[in-house]
Amino acid sequence: MTINWYPGHMVRARRDIEESLKLVDIVLMLVDARAPLSCRNPDLERMARRKKMVMILNKNDLADPSATSSFLKHLRQEGFMAVAMNSLKGQGRREVLDAVHGAYEEHRQNMLRRGRRIRPARIMVAGVPNVGKSTFLNSLAGQKIARTGARPGVTRGKQWIRVREDMELLDTPGLLWPKIETEEQGLKLALLNIIGENAYEDYEVALYLVRVLREQAPQLFMEYYKLAEIAGDDQRLLADISLKRGHLIKGGQPDPEKTARQMISDYRAGNLGRITLDQL
Numbered sequence: 378m379t380i381n382w383y384p385g386h387m388v389r390a391r392r393d394i395e396e397s398l399k400l401v402d403i404v405l406m407l408v409d410a411r412a413p414l415s416c417r418n419p420d421l422e423r424m425a426r427r428k429k430m431v432m433i434l435n436k437n438d439l440a441d442p443s444a445t446s447s448f449l450k451h452l453r454q455e456g457f458m459a460v461a462m463n464s465l466k467g468q469g470r471r472e473v474l475d476a477v478h479g480a481y482e483e484h485r486q487n488m489l490r491r492g493r494r495i496r497p498a499r500i501m502v503a504g505v506p507n508v509g510k511s512t513f514l515n516s517l518a519g520q521k522i523a524r525t526g527a528r529p530g531v532t533r534g535k536q537w538i539r540v541r542e543d544m545e546l547l548d549t550p551g552l553l554w555p556k557i558e559t560e561e562q563g564l565k566l567a568l569l570n571i572i573g574e575n576a577y578e579d580y581e582v583a584l585y586l587v588r589v590l591r592e593q594a595p596q597l598f599m600e601y602y603k604l605a606e607i608a609g610d611d612q613r614l615l616a617d618i619s620l621k622r623g624h625l626i627k628g629g630q631p632d633p634e635k636t637a638r639q640m641i642s643d644y645r646a647g648n649l650g651r652i653t654l655d656q657l
């Protein structure tokens with residue numbers, strides 16, 4: 378599966394973000410903690426290269442905790458500030474605020490030295506679609522301000538939000554880049570609901586998920602879908618699950634499409650455990 382398309386609204390979003398970047402001091406770059414590397418948008422990082430950047434590994438509640446620690450370490454070694462966050466619960470909020478203060482300190486000292494009035498830090502919240510930017514922003518602000526949604530692409534237009542006395546945040550629409558490099562990366566982004574559902578086949582994504590579950594969580598996989606054993610190829614296993622679940626088409630044949638949708642939504646909801654897709 379090669380994801381290779383760039384719809385008109387992305388072109389506009391990219392232009393808006395490029396314009397807004399001129400106004401900001403700090404970029405909070407959100408990635409999904411289940412695939413912190415695959416979610417990195419090289420195009421966006423290039424645009425923001427002159428800004429202070431903090432990597433936020435969001436949806437940390439759904440990721441494997443030990444993998445998250447490794448990714449944080451890895452990103453810090455690369456020179457980024459990096460923080461794990463659960464925006465639904467506000468876990469990580471304190472660390473994010475500390476990182477923002479750290480990132481702004483040099484600028485603040487400069488303003489002080491020149492006798493300038495200290496203005497609030499201007500911060501852009503950026504990242505791929507559906508990674509939780511609006512939820513994160515609401516969580517930082519401690520109230521519901523930005524619009525959020527379960528489908529990619531809910532945020533449009535510009536919204537500055539005064540989060541506290543000393544911070545103004547800008548929510549941005551999710552941005553993808555024109556060419557997702559590898560098939561595997563495309564499958565991960567599809568499974569994480571980052572690319573629009575028109576761009577992939579559920580069945581293909583579910584087969585990828587079966588592969589991941591066999592490798593990373595065979596026990597939980599068997600228990601959750603009540604499989605007696607994990608045998609045969611991935612297609613066969615998916616058909617077994619269809620039968621177990623009673624996902625059938627007329628004539629009693631398995632309905633793999635229905636099972637594929639079910640498995641994808643199970644993964645997204647965290648029903649299959651905390652499984653990280655990227656590996657270091």
Ligand SMILES: Nc1nc2c(ncn2[C@@H]2O[C@H](COP(=O)(O)OP(=O)(O)O)[C@@H](O)[C@H]2O)c(=O)[nH]1
Pocket residue numbers: 435436437438439462463464465466505506507508509510511512513524525526527528529530531532551
């Ligand atoms: N489990 C979990 N879900 C989250 C988290 N942050 C956001 N979400 C969910 O992810 C979906 C997309 O969130 P949204 O803020 O609209 O993403 P945006 O498109 O990046 O602005 C929504 O269903 C949120 O409830 C998180 O930290 N943990």
Ligand SMILES: [Mg+2]
Pocket residue numbers: 510511512524525526531532549550
């Ligand atoms: Mg949004």
